[in-house]
Amino acid sequence: MEKKLMKGNEAFAAAAISAGCRYYFGYPITPQNEVPEYMSRELRNVGGHFIQAESELASISFIYGAAAAGARCMTSSSSIGIALMQEGLGSCVVCELPCVIINVMRAGPGIGAIQPAQADYTQVVKSGMNGDAHCIVYAPTSIQEAVNMIYHAFDVADEYRNPVIICVDGMIGQMMEPVIIPESRAVIEEKDIEKTKPWALCGHRNRRDRNKINSVFLNQYELEDRIMNRLLPKFEKAKKELPEWESRNLEGAEAVFVAYGSTARIAIEAMELLEKEGIKVGIIRPKTLWPFPDAAFDEIDSKTTKVVISVELSLGQMLEDIRLALEGRYPTALINRVGGILLSPVEVAERTKAVLGGMK
Amino acid sequence: MKKKRVHVITGHFGSGKTEFSVNYAMDLRKEFDKVAILDMDIANPYFRSRERQKLMLEKDISIHFNTYGYDITEDLPAITATVRAPLENKEFETVVDVGGNDSGARVLNQFRKYFVEDDCEIIVVINANRPDTDTLKGCLEQIDSIETEIGIKVDAIINNTHMLTETTADDIMKGFELCRMVSQSKGIPVKYNVCEKKYLEKLMETARKQGYEPVAIRKAGEDSEGIAAFSGGTDDAGEGKKQEKMYVYPIELQMRPTWLDVII
Incomplete structure (x- = not known):
């Protein structure tokens, strides 16, 4: 694609679609409204699905479902909206569901103000989630860098089977810059999902045992095993392989x-x-x-x-x-x-x- | 044609309406005693002309937006009733800086009676580097959606094609060609081609090479009589050649903080 002058939020959405995101769920909040606006208009043109959720809590629950089914999915929100997502986000972590979340930060605490801030650092980095959970967090400084990171984030999410947050302040979402959106990736067809995501809930059709994704652990040893032998090694690997500066x-x-x-x-x-x-x-x-x-x-x-x-x-x-x-x-x-x-x-x-x- | 004193600046979001509006108000103030800018952008809480309230007041330009004053960014979709004053008062030259797209233009409806007067012009700003207005079809859809929303026809086009610090004269010429197509399709003139002052000479030279007769606007009021600043007309350039005028409006950036241009 040739260079275009785009607003941050528009470009984020365009990059996600190029990266193969076909499911977006979101609830409006300033200063990121151009993301759902763009998705609502453009996703259907590529055979994707946009749902305006009834709240951020619903958005992240939709994400949980779509990611469990193996879809490339994304939600976006701002600060207090991300706060509302924390429960579902933790479930995505423990269930190892890949998804991308864009947080266009505004000032808090609480409803706060709609102007730019970076006071969600603790929320996204130290995690507002309960339990031993981490999200991988990227912090772009230009729109082009954000676009490249979002494009890459879907792969990282899939590789790590973990939520990835793109954390920008309101200025990056609202400002305009010349940007090149990367070429669209081939989207994995529904019938091929189980080849790349054998854990996904896409129907066993009597050919294999059923897959199961469940965030409730009736056996605490099973949960300990999940944390120690699945999440911890992944987090350690991330600490070695992912830092960028x-x-x-x-x-x-x-x-x-x-x-x-x-x-x-x-x-x-x-x-x-x-x-x-x-x-x-x-x-x-x-x-x-x-x-x-x-x-x-x-x-x-x-x-x-x-x-x-x-x-x-x-x-x-x-x-x-x-x-x-x-x-x-x-x-x-x-x-x-x-x-x-x-x-x-x-x-x-x-x-x-x-x-x-x-x-x- | 009646002199226009109310200039309504509409267009796609991110096309540069506010940058033009602020510049235009400042230039009008050099020619007229009473100038107002109405920030009617209730669609977007960032990069609005109200952020330059102090600059406007320093320049003795009356600015109206919400009822609260400095640095209030409350995202209530509300504007102060005082916006009516410079619309009513015929002594004022008034620039109306509208929010982007049809949804941003919706706010105009409640003041419609002022905008159907023949001393008002509705202007659409086009940046051909924006993805939704980079084709004739995209521009026409944008204009149609705004016209449908406000129930008033757009009177003129402003070509504000740029790529921020990467802008070239060719960008502006590309935008001019697109705006000429829009102009022919809609039967409305290309009023101005906006150009940062530092690129002015380069643009004039490029325009001449491409066979146009570029005219740099020196006074914001010049066009108001409807005599000069309309492209689409041709003058005899001798030897039977007709040369088309291209009106270039030089601006200085007021809205963009310098740190946004730090290279990452």
Whole structure:
């Protein structure tokens, strides 16, 4: 496809369809409404199915059903809507059902505000789900990166048999950028599902034993076995294989920003402003939030770096993971705004100077 | 043709209505004492002209949106009753920045009586790089859906084809060709071709090479008499050749924060 100017939310939906998603279930919430709008219009043109669920709780239950039947399926929502999905999401994890969820974050807690925020970090990364559950979480910074990640996310979900969340802030959902949507993948036909997903509930037709997917475990040893021998090895594998990040200007940096999503772009511009003033700052941009890219922090220039600064739109939720990754090697600081307010590059630069000034 | 003083800016979402509206209001203010911008976008809570409330007030442009004031982003589909003032008051040049698509234009219905007056023009903004308006069919469907929603015909087209920082003169020319087709099909003029000031000379040169006579708009009011800024008309370019005018409207970006153009 040639390059088009698309709004983030539209492009996310287009990428999912290209990736072979044929089932979308969702309930409207700002700032992600263009996703269901696009799906409602376009899915039927490719033989797909769109259902407006009666709530986010219903959306995730539809997902549970469609994923259990072996379909490539997706839902999307924003922050408080994702909160409402947590029970069903946990069921998807324990039942090992692959699905993709887009979270276009707005400010919370509660209904909060419709402006961009990154305060769902803990919800998606540490998991608002009960039990020992993890979702794989991608955090794109541009629309093209989001498109590529969504396209890839369906494969990751299938490979790991686990929900994958694409976590963006409202700005990425609402802004426009030139973007190329990848070529459409061949969709696995219904009759071929059991070849690629032998566990799926697609009818045994008296040819084999029935498949069973059940999130209730009457035998607790069976549940322990599921967690220890199925989920845990998968999570460990994910921690080894999935972390992704980008770093810039780490060599010789006095301070290192850590930022994702819109905030990473703001931090990069702040970095350029500071460089003009002779202050060298680098950046680590996590592309996966879970698993967190711990190894990225080994690249920090220990000869010059005085402080690692988390730049985020929350009270410092990611800062905790940064500290764990750093294992005490560097002091940390936080530059943040909350409540739906974005940082500006000038504000980040000024606050960075204050952080560095306070360390002398 | 009666001078237009109410300029209703409609179109597909993401076509650049707000960027044009804010620029147009600022340019109108250079020519007229009383200028208002009405942010009627109740379809989308991001990138609305109300985000430039301070800029508008600094420029002495009256801005109307909700009843709350600065930085209120409440997504209630409501606008303040004061929007009627600059629609009623004939001393005002008024830019109406409407939400995207037919659903965004729906809000116009309650103020319909002002928009059927002959001092009002309904303008549709087209960006040929948007996937839904990159063909004649797509553009006509978009215009038809808006016209059906508001029950008023669109009067003119603005070509706002761009690709943000990757925009080339060829993008704008491609958009102009598409808008000319829409123009012929609908029988309405291509009023302007929007161009960032920094690309202006390049666009003028490219347009000339392609056989058009580009005219850069210097005053926002110039077109208001209906005398100049309409493409579709031809002038004798000598030797029996007819040259078509292409009206270019230079703007400076007001809505887009610089960090959005950080390369990832």
